[in-house]
Amino acid sequence: MSTELTEAILKYVALEKELLADGSDENASTVVFVTNKLLTIAALCDVGDEVGRRLLSQLASDMLVSAATSDVLLPALVDCIAHTHKKTNDRIDVVTGIIRELADDNNYRNTGGLDTSLVVDTETDIADFTADDRQFRSLAICSLFLEKTRRLNINHGEMSALIDNLILPGIQNHNTFIREQAIRSLGLCCVINPEFGRDYLLLLLQVAENDGPRIQLTAVKTLFDLLLVYGPLTLGVSSAHVESDRKREQQADVIRESMNNMSLMENDLEALGDKDTGENESDTEATVDTTIKTYIPILFNLLQSDTAEMRTVAAEGFAKLLHTNHLASHTVFAALMVLYFNPMSSDDQRLRQCLGVFFPEFAFATARPVADKSLAHQAIIERSFLQIMNTLLDAPRRSPLYEVNEYQVGAYLLYLTSPEQLNQNNPNYSSGASLFEAHHALAITIANECLHAAKDGDNYYMKLWSKLLNVIEIEHENQQLVKAMRVIIADLRKECNDSVAQKQLQRSAHQLADYDQTPDDWISRSDIEGLFDNLLKGLDRAFLDGVDEVLATTANTDGSVKRTLRARSVKAPTKTDNSDSEVASDGADESDEESESEADIQEADLDDPESTDEEMA
Incomplete structure (x- = not known):
C-alpha cells in the first residue's frame, strides 16, 4: 500500500470540503465519485507494507467519524478497514472504537449533518432527521461491518456491548431510517451466529407484526434469511433456551411499547438487560413445533x-x-x-x-x-x-x-x-x-x-x-x-x-x-x-x-x-x-x-x- 494513494485520497477529501463550503454541489458529487473509486482501489492493494497499512486504516477511521463524509463512501471505507484488519476480533475492536468516537460530541464535527440524499423517502418528513445523524452513522457502519463478517463469537464483550448499547436502542428510536438500520444490523448478527438468532427471533417477529411497512419489510427479509441459513428446526426454542425466553419476551414488550409511544423511556435499556432470576418453566414445546406454530x-x-x-x-x-x-x-x-x-x-x-x-x-x-x-x-x-x-x-x-x-x-x-x-x-x-x-x-x-x-x-x-x-x-x-x-x-x-x-x-x-x-x-x-x-x-x-x-x-x-x-x-x-x-x-x-x-x-x-x-x- 503506497502512501501516494493515501495522499491522493486526502487531497480529494479536502477538495470536497472546499466545494461544499462554496455551495458547488455538482462538482462535489464528482469529487465524491472519484474519492469512492480511489478508496475501492485502496481496498484491493497489498497491505504488506506496515506503514501503508496503518496509514490507510487511520485514514478510513478518521473519515468514518467525520460528519463531512458522504454516506456514499461508507461501504468503501468499511472495505478498507476490513482489508487492513484480517482478524474478526481486531475488526470488532476498530469498529467499536469508531462508534465510541461517534458517540462523543467533541469528536463528531458538525459540518452540515448527515447526507440523506440516498435514503430519504419523498413521502417522509425529514425535518428532524439530522438530530440522530450520529446514531444512524454508527448503525450504518455496524451493518456494513457485519456484512464482511462470516463468524461471530457470541462471548466477545465488545460485540455484546454493541448490541445492547447501539442496536437495541436504535430499534426503539422514533426515526424510521435509524430503526431500519438497527433491524438490519440485528438481523446480520442473527445470521452470523444462530445463538443470536434464537435470542432475538421473537423480537424480530414483534417488529415484523407491529412496525411500519418499511421496517416490517426489513424484518421479514431477516426472518426468511434466518430460516434459509439455519432452517426452522435450528431456530426453534428448545429446553436449553428456556432461561432466555423471559428476556426475549421483555425485549418484545419494551419494543412494542416504544413503537406505540414513539418515545424512549429511561429504563428501557435496563429492562432489555434485566435477567429474571425467577423459576423457569418446567415444560417447553418441541423445537420444530414451536417454530411451526409461532x-x-x-x-x-x-x-x-x-x-x-x-x-x-x-x-x-x-x-x-x-x-x-x-x-x-x-x-x-x-x-x-x-x-x-x-x-x-x-x-x-x-x-x-x-x-x-x-x-x-x-x-x-x-x-x-x-x-x-x-x-x-x-x-x-x-x-x-x-x-x-x-x-x-x-x-x-x-x-x-x-x-x-x-x-x-x-x-x-x-x-x-x-x-x-x-x-x-x-x-x-x-x-x-x-x-x-x-x-x-x-x-x-x-x-x-x-x-x-x-x-x-x-x-x-x-x-x-x-x-x-x-x-x-x-x-x-x-x-x-x-x-x-x-x-x-x-x-x-x-x-x-x-x-x-x-x-x-x-x-x-x-x-x-x-x-x-x-x-x-x-x-x-x-x-x-x-x-x-x-x-x-x-x-x-x-x-x-x-x-x-x-x-x-x-x-x-x-x-x-x-x-x-x-x-x-x-x-x-x-x-x-x-x-x-x-x-x-x-x-x-x-x-x-x-x-x-x-x-x-x-x-x-x-x-x-x-x-x-x-x-x-
Missing part, C-alpha cells in the same frame, strides 16, 4: 398482505424454503400457485418472474429422497391440486379469483406432474411406475370429482373435470388402473347429461380402450376400491411437515373437500320420469338463462371438446 403462520399471512412488495418478499422467501427442502408444505405451495394466477398480481413483474421460474424448477428438480423415492416435490404438488382448484371454484363473484380460468390452472398443475416432462427435464429420476405416481393419484382425485359433479348435476364442474381427465397420463402397464378407470368413466357417461362432457368422457374411454390389453376382462368394484386405496398410499407423504395442520386454520381450510355449487353453474334437475324431467329442464333453462349468458365467456374453453392441453403447456 413463526411460519405469521410469515404465511404476509402472502395476503395489502402491500405488493410485502407479498413479493413473502412469496420469494417461501419459494426458497420449499426449493431448498427447509419446508415441505402443500398448503404453502397452494397459496403460491393461487397468488401466481391471481389477476391482482399481474402487474407485479418481480413476483411473477420469481414464481414462474420457481414452479418448473421445484417440480422437476431432484428432491431429497423420502422412503427411497425421489418424488417428494411431486407429492406436494399432487396434494395441493384439489386445494388449489377448490379455492378457485369457490371464489365469490367479487373476488379477483373468480375471473381465473380453472382449466388453465389445472392443466398447468398436470403439466408440472407430467411423467413425460419429469423424464425430459431430469433424467436422474427413477424410471418405471414411480414417474406416474402423481398422475395416478390425480386420476383418482379427478374421477372422484367427476362423480360428485354428476351426482349434483353440475354441468360446469362436469365439463371442467372431464376435460382435465383427458390430460392425465396413465401407465400402459398398469392394467388394473386402466380397467378401473374404464369402469368409472362408463358410470360417468351414464350419469352425465351434458353433451360437451359426454364428448370428453368418450375421448377418455377410447384412449383407455387402446391401453387395455384384455378389453373383455372387467374389474369388480370392490377391487377398484382396494386399488385406489393402494395407489393413494403408494405416494409417500410422510415427509410433509406438520406446518399444514397449523396453516389450515390460517388459510381457512382444513384440506377437506367442500362441495359447493359455483354461483355461475346451472344445476340440472333431479331425474324422475321423462315427462317431469322435460318440464323441469325447460323451467330451469328459462330461470337460469341470464346465469348461462354470464358464464358463456368463462366456459368457452370448456365448451370446445377439440381443444387440448397443448395451449397451457
Whole structure:
C-alpha cells in the first residue's frame, strides 16, 4: 500500500470540503465519485507494507467519524478497514472504537449533518432527521461491518456491548431510517451466529407484526434469511433456551411499547438487560413445533398482505424454503400457485418472474429422497391440486379469483406432474411406475370429482373435470388402473347429461380402450376400491411437515373437500320420469338463462371438446 494513494485520497477529501463550503454541489458529487473509486482501489492493494497499512486504516477511521463524509463512501471505507484488519476480533475492536468516537460530541464535527440524499423517502418528513445523524452513522457502519463478517463469537464483550448499547436502542428510536438500520444490523448478527438468532427471533417477529411497512419489510427479509441459513428446526426454542425466553419476551414488550409511544423511556435499556432470576418453566414445546406454530403462520399471512412488495418478499422467501427442502408444505405451495394466477398480481413483474421460474424448477428438480423415492416435490404438488382448484371454484363473484380460468390452472398443475416432462427435464429420476405416481393419484382425485359433479348435476364442474381427465397420463402397464378407470368413466357417461362432457368422457374411454390389453376382462368394484386405496398410499407423504395442520386454520381450510355449487353453474334437475324431467329442464333453462349468458365467456374453453392441453403447456 503506497502512501501516494493515501495522499491522493486526502487531497480529494479536502477538495470536497472546499466545494461544499462554496455551495458547488455538482462538482462535489464528482469529487465524491472519484474519492469512492480511489478508496475501492485502496481496498484491493497489498497491505504488506506496515506503514501503508496503518496509514490507510487511520485514514478510513478518521473519515468514518467525520460528519463531512458522504454516506456514499461508507461501504468503501468499511472495505478498507476490513482489508487492513484480517482478524474478526481486531475488526470488532476498530469498529467499536469508531462508534465510541461517534458517540462523543467533541469528536463528531458538525459540518452540515448527515447526507440523506440516498435514503430519504419523498413521502417522509425529514425535518428532524439530522438530530440522530450520529446514531444512524454508527448503525450504518455496524451493518456494513457485519456484512464482511462470516463468524461471530457470541462471548466477545465488545460485540455484546454493541448490541445492547447501539442496536437495541436504535430499534426503539422514533426515526424510521435509524430503526431500519438497527433491524438490519440485528438481523446480520442473527445470521452470523444462530445463538443470536434464537435470542432475538421473537423480537424480530414483534417488529415484523407491529412496525411500519418499511421496517416490517426489513424484518421479514431477516426472518426468511434466518430460516434459509439455519432452517426452522435450528431456530426453534428448545429446553436449553428456556432461561432466555423471559428476556426475549421483555425485549418484545419494551419494543412494542416504544413503537406505540414513539418515545424512549429511561429504563428501557435496563429492562432489555434485566435477567429474571425467577423459576423457569418446567415444560417447553418441541423445537420444530414451536417454530411451526409461532413463526411460519405469521410469515404465511404476509402472502395476503395489502402491500405488493410485502407479498413479493413473502412469496420469494417461501419459494426458497420449499426449493431448498427447509419446508415441505402443500398448503404453502397452494397459496403460491393461487397468488401466481391471481389477476391482482399481474402487474407485479418481480413476483411473477420469481414464481414462474420457481414452479418448473421445484417440480422437476431432484428432491431429497423420502422412503427411497425421489418424488417428494411431486407429492406436494399432487396434494395441493384439489386445494388449489377448490379455492378457485369457490371464489365469490367479487373476488379477483373468480375471473381465473380453472382449466388453465389445472392443466398447468398436470403439466408440472407430467411423467413425460419429469423424464425430459431430469433424467436422474427413477424410471418405471414411480414417474406416474402423481398422475395416478390425480386420476383418482379427478374421477372422484367427476362423480360428485354428476351426482349434483353440475354441468360446469362436469365439463371442467372431464376435460382435465383427458390430460392425465396413465401407465400402459398398469392394467388394473386402466380397467378401473374404464369402469368409472362408463358410470360417468351414464350419469352425465351434458353433451360437451359426454364428448370428453368418450375421448377418455377410447384412449383407455387402446391401453387395455384384455378389453373383455372387467374389474369388480370392490377391487377398484382396494386399488385406489393402494395407489393413494403408494405416494409417500410422510415427509410433509406438520406446518399444514397449523396453516389450515390460517388459510381457512382444513384440506377437506367442500362441495359447493359455483354461483355461475346451472344445476340440472333431479331425474324422475321423462315427462317431469322435460318440464323441469325447460323451467330451469328459462330461470337460469341470464346465469348461462354470464358464464358463456368463462366456459368457452370448456365448451370446445377439440381443444387440448397443448395451449397451457
